[in-house]
Amino acid sequence: METEIIVTDSLTKFYGKIRGIEDISVKIPSGGVGFLGPNAAGKTTLIRTLLGIIRPTRGSAQVLGYDIRHEINEVRDRIGYVPEFNTSFIPDTTAMSFVAFCGRMNGLSYPESKQRASDSLFYVGLGEERYRKFDTFSLGMKQKVKLAVALVHDPEIIICDEPTNGLDPSGRVQMLELIRNLQIDEGKNVILSSHLLRDVEKTTDYALVISEGEILAKGNIRELTANKRSTVSVKVKSKYNDLLEALEVNGLNVWTDGAFIEVEKTPAVEKEIFIIANRIGVDIRYLGSRSRSLEDVFVSLFKEQEVQIH
Numbered sequence: 001m002e003t004e005i006i007v008t009d010s011l012t013k014f015y016g017k018i019r020g021i022e023d024i025s026v027k028i029p030s031g032g033v034g035f036l037g038p039n040a041a042g043k044t045t046l047i048r049t050l051l052g053i054i055r056p057t058r059g060s061a062q063v064l065g066y067d068i069r070h071e072i073n074e075v076r077d078r079i080g081y082v083p084e085f086n087t088s089f090i091p092d093t094t095a096m097s098f099v100a101f102c103g104r105m106n107g108l109s110y111p112e113s114k115q116r117a118s119d120s121l122f123y124v125g126l127g128e129e130r131y132r133k134f135d136t137f138s139l140g141m142k143q144k145v146k147l148a149v150a151l152v153h154d155p156e157i158i159i160c161d162e163p164t165n166g167l168d169p170s171g172r173v174q175m176l177e178l179i180r181n182l183q184i185d186e187g188k189n190v191i192l193s194s195h196l197l198r199d200v201e202k203t204t205d206y207a208l209v210i211s212e213g214e215i216l217a218k219g220n221i222r223e224l225t226a227n228k229r230s231t232v233s234v235k236v237k238s239k240y241n242d243l244l245e246a247l248e249v250n251g252l253n254v255w256t257d258g259a260f261i262e263v264e265k266t267p268a269v270e271k272e273i274f275i276i277a278n279r280i281g282v283d284i285r286y287l288g289s290r291s292r293s294l295e296d297v298f299v300s301l302f303k304e305q306e307v308q309i310h
């Protein structure tokens with residue numbers, strides 16, 4: 001069993017009335033984890049809250065045992081962060097001096113910062129170019145510099161927020177491989193935030209699926225996508241377990257999240273559910289597709305992938 005690197009309890013952030021994330025209670029295992037969700041799901045809000053950049057409206061979280069409200073410096077020392085948008089680079093600076101400067105900001109001594117900057121730039125594949133001014137770098141190279149910055153203080157956790165945005169196919173592959181290798185070869189804990197299922201599948205084995213500020217599902221990506229079957233959701237007034245059992249006995253494929261009973265879609269399954277419920281005297285309050293099922297989210301993630309490919 002893996003250990004947990006991050007534990008959150010009812011973590012919530014509202015921007016005024018706008019929900020960023022709400023009641024997120026998760027245990028994030030060590031290794032590689034994807035934060036997977038469509039635009040505006042709350043991925044960046046969750047990351048920025050964990051980093052103490054945003055103060056939670058309520059709830060709490062610990063990163064490697066350190067509290068994000070009271071021990072944020074301990075937290076930040078242990079996380080390397082690749083932000084979603086371009087960091088402001090200091091103009092007219094070489095990649096080396098920029099990364100080394102960030103190392104100094106993270107508390108490294110001058111010689112350490114030089115050595116670590118060089119190592120990190122070599123690691124991301126910019127060793128040869130390290131003395132070039134990065135105003136002259138391509139977007140893909142700038143993304144790699146951001147990753148080098150995240151690595152410079154040798155953190156235990158590296159959080160990459162949409163690191164492949166704007167990259168061409170070969171740039172994406174390179175970036176995702178670097179992130180995967182950090183986990184596999186270097187033993188780092190890696191969090192990859194993305195709205196692309198394929199990117200997360202390639203990079204991590206475990207995912208949190210986030211939608212509309214909430215965790216919709218979590219677990220092994222293969223298992224999550226295997227469960228991507230079409231379902232009909234059923235809610236009942238009472239006798240929840242009776243209906244669950246009766247549906248199973250009648251050979252329907254059912255599972256439940258505790259509130260709804262999900263039944264695998266087959267032709268005329270709705271009618272069948274009504275007949276079974278009626279027979280055992282259970283009142284159905286709701287039967288249909290829920291507005292934001294795991295399947296809907298995956299469909300939208302796949303759709304966006306198609307748009308990206310062509």
Ligand SMILES: Nc1ncnc2c1ncn2[C@@H]1O[C@H](COP(=O)(O)OP(=O)(O)OP(=O)(O)O)[C@@H](O)[C@H]1O
Nearest residue numbers: 015018019020038039040041042043044045046195
């Ligand atoms: N500074 C802010 N002020 C007001 N609302 C915000 C702010 N930042 C985020 N939000 C809102 O919070 C919700 C979650 O946004 P967030 O940026 O966390 O999503 P995301 O999953 O990172 O999306 P994307 O894939 O587009 O980056 C959205 O409805 C967004 O409009």
Ligand SMILES: [Mg+2]
Nearest residue numbers: 043044045084
């Ligand atoms: Mg975001």
